[in-house]
Amino acid sequence: MSEVKGRFILMMDAMVSEAVQRGARAAMKIPITDIQPDRWYNMQDTMLAYEQAIVDGIGGPIGLKMAGTRILPTVKKQTNELDALNSPRQLFEVFNAIYQANHRGPDAGHIKALELTDGSAVLEDTTPHLSEFILGANEGVVKIFPHYFLTSSQILEQSGAKRVYKLTWVATHFDFMVL
Numbered sequence: 001m002s003e004v005k006g007r008f009i010l011m012m013d014a015m016v017s018e019a020v021q022r023g024a025r026a027a028m029k030i031p032i033t034d035i036q037p038d039r040w041y042n043m044q045d046t047m048l049a050y051e052q053a054i055v056d057g058i059g060g061p062i063g064l065k066m067a068g069t070r071i072l073p074t075v076k077k078q079t080n081e082l083d084a085l086n087s088p089r090q091l092f093e094v095f096n097a098i099y100q101a102n103h104r105g106p107d108a109g110h111i112k113a114l115e116l117t118d119g120s121a122v123l124e125d126t127t128p129h130l131s132e133f134i135l136g137a138n139e140g141v142v143k144i145f146p147h148y149f150l151t152s153s154q155i156l157e158q159s160g161a162k163r164v165y166k167l168t169w170v171a172t173h174f175d176f177m178v179l
Contacts, residue, residue, distance in 0.1 A: 002105035002128055004047045007037035011078070012050055015070040020054060020063070027053035040104065043128060051130045061132040068136020069143060076144045088142045088169055092121045095141065103127070109161070111138075119170060122156070125163040131155055135165055142169045 013021055013032055025032045029045035041047075054064045072091070076082045081098070085091045092113050099111050109126035111134065116122075125134050135153060142150040149172045157164040 002043040002103060002108040003040040004043045005037070005102045006035045006039045006041060008102040009035050009041065009046050009050070010037060011071065011074045012047065012067065015074055016054070016067055020059065020067075023057050024050040024053040043103070043105070043108070048128060048130075051133050055130065055132075061130075064130060065132040065136035065139075068133040068138075069140040071137045072140040073144050082144065086145070087118070088121070088145055088148055088167075089116050089118055091141050091144075092116055092123065095123075099127070114164070120166065120168045123165045123167075125165065126161050128161075131158060131163050134163070138165055138167055142167065147172050 009032075013025070016024065021032075027049040029049065030041060035041065035046070051064055051067075054067060055061060059066065072082070075098075082091065085094070093116065095113065096111050100108070103109075107128060109128060110124070111127060112124045114122045114124050121138070123138060125131070127134060135155060139150055139153050142148050148169045151168045151170055153165065153167045155163055156166050
């Protein structure tokens with residue numbers, strides 16, 4: 001059984017519209033008002049129920065991906081955990097550690113960097129999260145850095161409990177010489 005930290009559930013809840021909240025909260029087996037940020041909760045009863053409710057009745061796969069894109073920007077806004085990082089590559093290097101700080105258990109899985117460059121990442125995902133949510137979270141990594149622009153994201157492989165994603169980005173800050 002995998003577990004998720006309450007703060008992760010509460011962040012997800014805060015990022016979506018009231019209509020999404022109503023449907024997703026109804027799908028959870030624990031009322032959102034009982035979720036405590038530092039406690040651990042059964043992932044199936046909370047987070048995965050929330051994700052599936054978004055897909056089934058509210059936003060479909062695109063809505064779930066959009067929710068995923070908001071996770072890292074929300075972490076950046078609410079904490080100082082990411083302040084020392086200056087690029088998507090640096091964040092992807094520690095992304096699994098951030099995931100592990102909010103998920104635990106024998107089937108919690110991982111989000112591991114297989115290949116990293118200054119402009120791309122290939123990531124292996126064995127988490128129980130839905131693939132659209134993790135793809136969105138990966139896109140959110142690039143979006144929190146104002147001088148980088150996401151050029152592509154895709155699922156390269158999806159088999160059983162393993163997915164492989166590829167993202168590419170470019171630096172958009174330029175130094176112009178004035179003559």
